[in-house]
Amino acid sequence: MQDELGALAAFVAVADARSFTRAAGKLGTSQSALSHKIRRLEARLGVKLLTRTTRSVAPTEAGHKLLATLAPALAGIKEQLVSLTDDVNKVSGTIRITTADHATETLIWPALKRILPAHPNLAVEIDVDNRFVDIVAEGYNAGVRLGANVDKDMIAVSIGPPQQKVVVGAPAYFARRGTPTVPADLSAHDCLNRKLPSLGGYPPWSFARDGRQVKVRVTGQLAFNRPELIADAAIDGFGVAYLFESQVSDAIKSGKLVCVLQDWCGSVPGYHLYYPMSRQVTPAFQVIIDALRRS
Numbered sequence: 060m061q062d063e064l065g066a067l068a069a070f071v072a073v074a075d076a077r078s079f080t081r082a083a084g085k086l087g088t089s090q091s092a093l094s095h096k097i098r099r100l101e102a103r104l105g106v107k108l109l110t111r112t113t114r115s116v117a118p119t120e121a122g123h124k125l126l127a128t129l130a131p132a133l134a135g136i137k138e139q140l141v142s143l144t145d146d147v148n149k150v151s152g153t154i155r156i157t158t159a160d161h162a163t164e165t166l167i168w169p170a171l172k173r174i175l176p177a178h179p180n181l182a183v184e185i186d187v188d189n190r191f192v193d194i195v196a197e198g199y200n201a202g203v204r205l206g207a208n209v210d211k212d213m214i215a216v217s218i219g220p221p222q223q224k225v226v227v228g229a230p231a232y233f234a235r236r237g238t239p240t241v242p243a244d245l246s247a248h249d250c251l252n253r254k255l256p257s258l259g260g261y262p263p264w265s266f267a268r269d270g271r272q273v274k275v276r277v278t279g280q281l282a283f284n285r286p287e288l289i290a291d292a293a294i295d296g297f298g299v300a301y302l303f304e305s306q307v308s309d310a311i312k313s314g315k316l317v318c319v320l321q322d323w324c325g326s327v328p329g330y331h332l333y334y335p336m337s338r339q340v341t342p343a344f345q346v347i348i349d350a351l352r353r354s
Contacts, residue, residue, distance in 0.1 A: 066100040067129055069093055070108055074118045074126050150342045151180035157192045158185060158203035161286060162330045165305060166219050167203065170350040181343050189255065189284065194334070200344055201334040203351075209333045218351040219329035223304040226264075226324060227316040229296040238319055239299070242266045242273045249298035250277035254284045264301050266323040273323070290316075 072082040073093065083090045101108050108122035118126055158167055163185060171183055186199070194202045205222065209215045226239070239245050245264065252261045261282065263274040279298045283289050290307050293300035294315045300307070310316040318324075332351055340348070 063100070063103075066096050068133060069096050070100060070122075071126065071130055071133055073097060073109060073116060074122060075130075077116050079116060149180065150178045150346050152341065152343050153182040153184060154201070154344055154347055155184045155186070155199045156201050156203060156332075156347075157188055157194060157197070157199045159189050159205075159330075160187050161303065161306060162203045162219070163187050166330055166351060170347075170353070174346060174350045178343075178346060181346065183347070200338070201332050201347075203330055203332050205330055206328040209331070212336055213333045214336045215331040215333045216348060216352065217329060218332050221326040221329050223326045224301065224324045225304045225307065225311070225318050226299060226301050226320045227307055227311065227318055228293055228299045229315065230317055232293075232296045232298065233317065233319070235296075240320075242275045242320060242323055245275050245277050245299065248277070249279040249281075251279055251289045251292050251298045251300045252277060252282035253286065253289060253301075254282050266320065267325050268323050 069082070069086065072086055073079055076082040076085065079090045079093055083093045086093065097109060106121045107119050108125060110117050110119055156167070167185060175181065175183070191204070192199065192202055194200070203218070226245075236248060239248060242264070250264075254260060255262055261276075263276050266273045266275070277299075281292055281297055283292070286302055286306050289300045290302060290310065292298065293307070294310055299319075300316075304311070307316055311318060332348065334344075
């Protein structure tokens with residue numbers, strides 16, 4: 060089929076140019092190769108399409124009939140291909156991203172607010188989900204998660220700074236229950252757990268100091284799967300929370316929360332946008348990448 064389309068296009072080129080030499084130059088091929096292609100087409104069809112003389116080339120009656128049908132069809136195909144190329148080069152279409160809640164609030168939404176007014180044909184679908192997602196299997200263009208540890212066939216682009224961890228509680232809570240001075244003290248406190256099914260439910264709280272790493276299994280009356288609810292519960296005095304500083308910075312500045320165990324709290328690599336290296340980066344997706352890099 061592909062050979063026949065090429066031969067038909069070659070026939071149209073020769074018929075329009077009335078010359079094998081000029082048509083060969085236009086198609087970027089040799090005169091002999093073009094002549095051979097036309098002869099093979101005529102042999103397959105069982106009819107002569109071109110009359111050849113030493114001075115000119117002209118369509119036969121059968122050639123004129125074929126040309127009348129073929130020329131508009133090929134022109135239409137060319138027009139559609141040009142249109143398709145234009146669409147690919149436009150900032151348009153839908154970009155689907157799976158991301159964690161904190162990244163959405165602090166990075167993705169602020170970036171989208173800046174760029175969307177300038178790109179009315181760009182649509183973005185954000186799926187907030189804290190589990191680890193197979194973006195290829197579930198049809199996403201990209202995912203956003205902490206760290207750059209992704210599969211070998213993925214590209215990871217840094218879009219945010221490292222995240223400092225903090226242990227916080229309300230001043231009234233610590234006045235009532237005492238202030239922990241080492242991670243092990245947390246076992247005697249009401250701690251606000253975060254439920255992460257993808258990590259086995261309630262992961263231990265990890266700390267490090269002077270090269271020593273400590274993991275503490277904490278308990279308490281309350282557990283949430285959303286960090287903003289954990290922060291609210293801590294502000295209201297229901298226990299100790301272990302969050303990113305950026306999640307509670309306003310509450311710390313206002314004095315609603317105070318930090319403890321600061322010399323045990325480290326940081327984790329910042330958020331990364333990841334996507335398959337085999338996937339074409341369209342102009343629409345590139346706009347998203349550039350906006351998030353500037354976050």
